[in-house]
Amino acid sequence: MAATLSTRDTPPAPVRSAPAAPGRRRARPAARLSPGRLGVYAFLLTTAVFFLLPLYVMLVTSFKPMEEIRLGQIFALPAAPTLDAWAKAWSSACTGLECGGIRGGFWNSVVIVVPSVALSILFGAINGYALTFWRVRWAPPLFGILLLGTFIPYQVMMYPLVRAFAAVGLFGSLPGIVLIHIGFGMPVMTLLFRNYYAGLPAELFKAARIDGGGFWRIFFQLMLPMSVPITIVAVIMQVTGIWNDFILGLVFAGREHLPMTVQLNNIINTSFGEREYNVNMAATLLTSLVPLAIYLVSGRWFVRGIAAGAVKG
Known part of the structure; x- marks a missing residue:
């Protein structure tokens, strides 16, 4: 009887967590936005805008009719997009004395x-x-x-x-x-x-x-x-x-x-x-x-x- 009571009163053994798998890496904490990282992002964003802005102007201008281009709003999106300029550049634009496009x-x-x-x-x-x-x-x-x-x-x-x-x-x-x-x-x-x-x-x-x-x-x-x-x-x-x-x-x-x-x-x-x-x-x-x-x-x-x-x- 005493042996039975002593066995029941014994505290349970602590449960140990299983060791991590050898091939599994621990999760890294989220990277904070340090001043250096912010500087890199600012430089990349500035460079992207510097190179993409001329491409954007060329693209939106190619879809505008001449009436919209005369307004001088080069950054505005075309109000009435058209592919006439693309068709003319391809097949009927004048390249000197000939007008066969490129x-x-x-x-x-x-x-x-x-x-x-x-x-x-x-x-x-x-x-x-x-x-x-x-x-x-x-x-x-x-x-x-x-x-x-x-x-x-x-x-x-x-x-x-x-x-x-x-x-x-x-x-x-x-x-x-x-x-x-x-x-x-x-x-x-x-x-x-x-x-x-x-x-x-x-x-x-x-x-x-x-x-x-x-x-x-x-x-x-x-x-x-x-x-x-x-x-x-x-x-x-x-x-x-x-x-x-x-x-x-x-x-x-x-x-x-x-x-x-x-x-x-x-x-x-x-x-x-x-x-x-x-x-x-x-x-x-x-x-x-x-x-x-x-x-x-x-x-x-x-x-x-x-x-x-x-x-x-």
Whole structure:
């Protein structure tokens, strides 16, 4: 009986909480708005407004008729939105003596960009691969010359290139402007791919050589499939650079292959009739749609490609 009572009177053992799982992290307290954090937010907000405000003005102006634009309220939303300015900029705006809009310039830019981007990236990848893994004779001086080519302005070589292309019959032709973009883009592409390949394990190349792989087989079956991140970076850089080019297209493309940027300049600088600001804004937005779409769609892969080795070596 006593034993029974003593057992009942014994206080219960304290309940211990189960230990936290080793892979689970403790919840962090909510971050407070420190002065430094407020300063960062204020800087980012100011920068965003600085860059987005001109885009907002261009966008709302392109949807306004000229009657609203004459009121001078550039920040006001359009009272009667219309797409007439966009249609005119695309198909019937005057680009000098012709009034066909920038539609022709768009397709000219596409025809110029596609082969220029593909060939400049291919040649840059081959050069970077050869300079990294193969003991090419005079490789350091050659790489130095290519690297020097990335810092030489276009204007320095403009006149000699015009004379050389005119002598061989390529001046003012589509192959001529494509060759110009390939030549000016290849040094940067070589630098990108060379630095990327320098970050890859050399054992992969040595193993492929032991298995009997040659120069082209190793490049196409091993190196090129591993170059997807840096290839995306190269495509973004080349497409945006060639699409936004003005001076090379103006000088070397000829009248029949003028790119979209040159057509845009002709629309804005037309000196006869009323200056239609809504058409100018719509034409500017149409010209910038391709680079803007590329950055919005592939911006994440651009950052990944840079982090994967574009700045290594």
